[in-house]
Amino acid sequence: QSALTQPASVSGSPGQSIAISCTGTSSDVGGYNYVSWYQQYPGKAPKIMIYDVSERPSGVSNRFSGSKSGNTASLTISGLQAEDEADYYCSSYTGSSTFYVFGTGTKVTVL
Amino acid sequence: QVHLVESGGGVVQPGTSLRLSCAASGFSFSIYGMHWVRQAPGKGLEWVALIWFDGSKKYYADSVKGRFTISRDNSKNTLYLQMNSLGAEDTAVYYCARCLSTGCSLDYWGQGTLVTVSS
Numbered sequence: 157q158s159a160l161t162q163p164a165s166v167s168g169s170p171g172q173s174i175a176i177s178c179t180g181t182s183s184d185v186g187g188y189n190y191v192s193w194y195q196q197y198p199g200k201a202p203k204i205m206i207y208d209v210s211e212r213p214s215g216v217s218n219r220f221s222g223s224k225s226g227n228t229a230s231l232t233i234s235g236l237q238a239e240d241e242a243d244y245y246c247s248s249y250t251g252s253s254t255f256y257v258f259g260t261g262t263k264v265t266v267l
Numbered sequence: 268q269v270h271l272v273e274s275g276g277g278v279v280q281p282g283t284s285l286r287l288s289c290a291a292s293g294f295s296f297s298i299y300g301m302h303w304v305r306q307a308p309g310k311g312l313e314w315v316a317l318i319w320f321d322g323s324k325k326y327y328a329d330s331v332k333g334r335f336t337i338s339r340d341n342s343k344n345t346l347y348l349q350m351n352s353l354g355a356e357d358t359a360v361y362y363c364a365r366c367l368s369t370g371c372s373l374d375y376w377g378q379g380t381l382v383t384v385s386s
Contacts, residue, residue, distance in 0.1 A: 157329065159311070190370025194312070201362055201379055202312065207372035245312050249370045254314075255326035256302070256371065261311040 160185060160246055160259035167265040173234040176262045178246030179227060184257055186227035190249035193222055193231045195242050202245065206231060233264070241266045269293045269375040271363050276380030281354055289346040289363030289377055297321075297341040300366030302373055303348045305359035305382075315361070316348065317371065330356075353384045
């Protein structure tokens with residue numbers, strides 16, 4: 157099972173909106189509505205931001221939203237803030253014996 | 268509140284074994300599936316293994332299949348990862364995480380424990 161493909165880096169100015177893509181195949185991202193997104197600060201454990209493509213856990217800012225089209229999922233951060241500067245990972249259920257796969261990760265920089 | 272605490276990491280020589288533990292509290296451990304995820308220094312997240320809430324099903328990444336074994340003791344609210352035939356490529360911070368909903372997203376994570384495989 158290959159890792160899902162994400163851009164290495166995305167940047168934006170405060171207040172702007174950015175989108176991070178996550179490309180897989182019909183065997184993972186495209187085949188199920190079980191894409192999640194995680195935020196990770198350096199030296200810290202990841203935190204779930206989105207699950208089941210577009211569901212937001214309690215306590216997560218509504219500036220974060222998720223969507224999917226075909227084999228590509230996206231995380232959009234609107235009203236970008238300095239605190240959003242972190243690494244972001246997508247993930248997906250695979251429906252196979254390996255069950256789960258993460259994306260390659262994207263570093264978000266707030267200019 | 269949900270609390271997951273990993274332990275058992277350390278420095279080990281190539282070819283040896285190590286068992287990690289993850290102590291869970293603040294929720295009904297026995298009704299949740301549990302994951303292990305690892306992150307090599309400076310690298311991305313890699314899913315390692317998943318165990319069903321009752322231990323009836325287990326899934327592994329190809330990179331650890333046949334070498335690692337995930338297990339749990341619901342009476343002790345503890346998750347385990349037995350790691351055998353360790354190699355330098357297994358050097359990483361190992362996280363345990365709880366499985367959320369049908370798609371098994373990882374909704375709560377421990378702080379991680381570092382495993383270093385080096386001679």
